[in-house]
Amino acid sequence: MVHPHKALRTSTTATVSAALVAGAAFGLAPAAPAAAAGTQDAAGTQAAAGIRFIDIQGDGGTVLKANVVTPTGAGGSRTYPVIMLPTSWATPQVEYLAQATKLADSGYVVVSYNARGFWQSGGQIEVAGPPDVADASRVIDWALTHTPADPGRVGMAGVSYGAGISLLTAAHDKRVRAVAALSGWGDLIDSIYSGRTQHLQAAALLGGAGCLTGRPSPELQQVLKDFLGSNLAKEDEMTAWGRKRSPATYLDRINDNGAAVMLGNAWGDTIFPPNQYAEFYERLTVPKRLEFRPSDHATAEATGLLGLPNDTWTSAHRWFDHHLKGAANGVDSEQPVRIKSRSSGGYETYPDWKSVGADAHKVALGGTRTIRANVDSGANGGILMLSNALDQFLRLPPVASIPLLPRSYAAVWQTERGAAAQRIRGTVKLHTTVTSTEESGTLVAYLYDVGPLGLGKLVSNAPYTFHGQTPGRPFAVDLELFSTAYDVPAGHRLALVVDTVDPLYIEHNPSGAQLTFSSPVADPSYVSVPLREE
Template identity: 75%
Template sequence: MGHHRKALRTSAVGVVSATLIAGSTLGLAPGAQAATGIRFVDIVGDGGTVLKANVITPADADGTRRYPLLVLPTSWGLPQVQYLAQAQKLANSGYVVLSYNVRGFWQSGGEIEVAGPPDVADASKVIDWALANTPADARKVGMAGVSYGAGISLLAAAHDKRVKAVAALSGWADLVGSIYSERTQHVQASALLDGASLVTGRQSAELRQIFDDFYASNLDKEPELVAWGKKRSAVTYVDQLNKNDTAVMMANAWGDTIFSPNQYADFYEKLTGPKRLELRPGDHATAEITGLFGLPNDVWTDTGRWFDHYLKGADNGVDREQPVRLKSRSTDVYEGYPDWKSVGETRKKIALAGTSTIHTNVDSGADGGVVFLSSILDQVARIPPIASIPLLPRRWAAVWQSEKYASAQRVRGTAELHTTLTPTKESGTLVAYLYDVGPLGLGKLVRNAPYTFHGRTPGKPFDVDLELFSTAYDVPAGHRLALVVDTVDPLYIEHNPSGAQLTFSSPANDPSYVSIPLREQ
């Protein structure tokens, strides 16, 4: 396992290096050409740490009026010029826009805090600086960001009531639920973040230890890891956000392999102020990326409309639209819902009858794909990870299938697995996959999720309830749905002792099933 983790981190560094170099080469030119009024400034953040920043003011600023302020913290591993194209557009429409490199990355000082208290305090210091040094209106402050910038924006808004509106794009509200869902480490996602921070920033000793404990599956450290993550999760401070009545827009991708849509949807339901949730095909930050190059982009268009209404008071109708906006992976059509609970309100159960025993430690061939690459392929070409369901070896994979559907089934929301599991060891990991199976038995991945248990009594059955990652996918008429369960997936660290077996059963008094959320025709 140690050699595996080291190799994974090394490969992640290489991938990230190439990605950042390519992104810088492609992204800086259009931004630099457009942003003619840009000023590069130094801002003293929390504890005296110097943050590198840039600010753009509207062209008509003459010192006689104030403008709404938008603060944009950078994404994990990206430089302060990340938002130049969008910042120029926003400044042209009447905002003071300030982007800053978060501490620990690139030329900014300090060490990486992973949206810890110093990062939250930095955001307030940046707002202070903007109000003192630009024609920004203290009554009209907004924050936005992609990924890391999204997480910091939500946390800052909870702690600084001056922030009236937020657009959190491809971010997290629950860090623990994102990369440690159901006690399972999302190892590819974590290695990618680790690699990026090694290339572009300065890890603190605490962060290095967090990564090492995470990879090592050290259960003694689990309470500390969870507490560390909760401190950095907006869901922990949702009452403060609600008290501030912050207008919160969140956007994410169905296939986000770093921050799943489930944790955003759960958080959305807890918000009581003005709110909007948008979910589209793609992987982490891929739905927003064309906008960073200044190209037309739905996410950034809606971000502008959000701020126009909640900071400028524009009557653009964004507050009257259905607040939950979804785009199916199978179509280019947007759907509106009054709330998340209405998504997939109709449910059909597929019975998981009989008893199936599988051996662990071998990958059956059913996988969630590769971080970034698989969901991007699904976004661009509608080709998700594929497996031949009839050929999956039943020694290592349990398989159940529905009947053929006479009409198309529009899966919307979160599929839920309920089953009875009897292990032969006290720890274990399973991964559940929902497939769209065509006439030839070829299965296209609809969604998946991992589940890990510890401290169970060998031979004693217990209930497993698992939410698969949310999605919007149309199953064609004549196809079936299949649920596959195995124990190994390269996306996750598995906790199956050598030689372990897992038995799935369906007692008469507590039948096993997978519940499929559907949109009515």
């Protein structure tokens, strides 16, 4: 049942409709029925030199629409390393043709296919469930049978949905020796349900785009209904559903199988935030690499999909060249964590993720602040896919006038102006004590870079939802904001803002609720900021 305290303040129907409109704006169209099995022979239809469009029998005989690109002049007894490319969510099978051609030109066989349930592939959308993983293995089978692919040099790569399927396949199919998972997820629950808070815009966009371009399974339709409807009675079921689709659940298998794993993501990814990828990376014991850049979901890879120069795809090619071809290109000797600040153009390298934010500075959050719930104070995380893309290309992050934020609806703490520039690297952490007038509620924390005129540029944010608390009884809250790399100019200050409403998330504040933030002597409140002074 829906949480009894209140109906959703944001109309799920309106949000899904907006997502459908957004999908149409991206050029997506309703999927046509899948072609029947056997409509093409194993060789496929010749479309251009080296490129064939084919049907591949997936798990249970499901037809997967695919294309295969082979190196020019391939033939005879020579074999080549092979890379499988499952498509992104709601994206047609031609998504990777530019990159597939580049890879084939450098000596790879490349097979790209539409995941089941999307476009003209058969079946229903399973959200990287067991049938999707089984499909990937069937695609590998097909490639080893019908192309000059070397069974000892199998790789997988993908953006977003393709990244998740690639990591899951590496856990279940030992033939996969290298993976490049771009803008993907390690933990699906921690991605769209972090802080026990539904990421409304992310889930609605994925659901809307799935309906527009494919055929969601009944299970997916029910999960989305329960998730967007705040059906807490189904929370355990939804969590179990997500865990089954999380590479982190099978991390021991990935480590045992030994595939080399490259992870690439964006600081501002509003669908799969960077924290969960970094945590997944740290637990890997295989050859690994982690790269973070400024952008939103999948925008860091977008120019590469058009065939233009692209840092992310260049790294992926180098990764495969070393681990599938044995090229001595230095990938194995470079520091494996590579990040790019949202504020400056250069790359920084580190030996591991924990070294990125090694120098944490605690800022005391003194005094007591009481705020009313149910009203957006003006501090928010922006708009899915848009705000962080503007930050990436124009350096225009979401902003708020800190002096004008209504203190009745926003708790605000500010530091003194910094005499020198400061570099934020890693994960900002909030520890505070909260007292609520109701048993359930949602708060959203924001860190701002505040200039001399009081205009704050968003550095990071994260939501937190609680249930089952005793009204009037204080309880501790520990919240990790989404990881980032941001340079704060000299003369600026930092501001921590906490309110209760953000359009990115579903909030659980009963009408008339109030939240009080305090700092007991025995357990002081603070925000821990990983700062590195220039």
